[in-house]
Amino acid sequence: MATETSTTAVQTEDNAWQYGVVAGVIAAIVMGALMVMQMRPVIEVAIPSMYFLAGGAAGFTIHVAHGAVLGVVFAAFATTRPDLTTAKAIAYGVGYGVVLWAVLAVIVMPVWLSAVGSPANPPLPNVSVTSLVGHVVYGAVLGVSYSAFRRQ
Template sequence: MNAQAETSTEYSIGGSLNWLIGGAVGGVVGALIFGGLLWAIDPAIVIETIPAIYGLSPAGPIGWVFHLIHGLVLGVIFGFLVSRSVIFDTLTADVETDIIDTMGPHLRFTAAGIVYGLAVWTVLPVTALSIWMTIGDVGAPSFPSTAIESLLGHVLYGLLLGALFSIFVEITPKAEESDAPFEEASDSSHQ
């Protein structure tokens, strides 16, 4: 009778810089779509408000450049964070909850991106930008940082970031074999 070795699946990220590429691509694409949402609501947000954060006057596409740089940097930070073993192992761990257990790593990274987008919204526009506008002698932004559009934009950014990160990064199953303790002994006794 053959004892079947139990195996658990671990996931790994292939390549040493895939997290950087996945985070950068996801961040820029997420920022483009988020910027498109802002543009559709009020183009002045991108043209005037974003440069005003840095004390600049609106000048051509400078607001878009800053917005895309923000998305790129935040995307790379996301890639760095989720590729660290503590967070990566948590996202790919086997869990008891059926709903989460049925989600593959791609959906889990997408969900992590949404959580990251919410965290970015809470830390940057809601908290830091509000403090910056109060302390710094910067004019009031034409777009309130706690507006539903800002929240939805950051959630959309996070969703795209997490989804694209999981596509660009090779998240591969890596079988961890655990040998049955008596399999070798029983095979050697038959020889």
């Protein structure tokens, strides 16, 4: 019986990065939908121009890919929390979303867009409450999704 329990624990740990990918994709799709409704130029111009691309489909795809990678980073953190409840995962996710906003949206994105000569180059720092709300939503959905996958 102990071997079975141990195997289950290892299985969850081994799958943590996969849970992070899927939870990150789900969260990025939700955030992306908000962006399409409230920040369309970011999805259609800013994000794709980071990679010398254009259009909403490219922007949405890149945004979801970023969300997947950032979901794996969240999973790496979450695996260090053995007492992770759904409430804690949501709280960590919201905090993570705020950190992502402060670092990636406020600082990194404007610098990157300036470096590639994007026509959608925002000011530095790029402080936007709408973007903050989107990142908080990303984090909350990431936390609840990751927790749900981890508990199955």
